Amino acid sequence: MLRWLRLLVTSLAVVMGVGIIAIVALLWLRLGERPLPELPPQIALPEGESAAAVTFARDWLVVVTDSGKVLLYDHQGKLREEVQP
Incomplete structure (x- = not known):
């Protein structure tokens, strides 16, 4: 035992x-x-907004702002869609 x-x-x-x-x-x-990548310079956020989260995908880039807006950009920096909370 x-x-x-x-x-x-x-x-x-x-x-x-x-x-x-x-x-x-x-x-x-x-x-x-390494730290997370910075927001690409060709992406222009709306006035008064700052990025809280950024997701990089194959064909697009998603930015969630501090106010909760979800912004979808293509890789050239053109805003494709904006979703309000």
């Missing part, structure tokens, strides 16, 4: 050590990444 308990405690300690190493490695990899 004592042997089983010692094996259980040792295996749990090893699993916990591997988990801590994995968490540290993930934090190191994620925090070492």
Whole structure:
């Protein structure tokens, strides 16, 4: 019984050590990444708006403004659609 308990405690300690190493490695990899890309210069937001979120897709670019508007642009910078909240 004592042997089983010692094996259980040792295996749990090893699993916990591997988990801590994995968490540290993930934090190191994620925090070492470059910051998110800036809004392209050809995109002109409406007056008084600022970008809260930007999503880059194959054919278009989606900008969510601080006021909650969703703006869809093509890659040339032309506004295609505006959705109000």
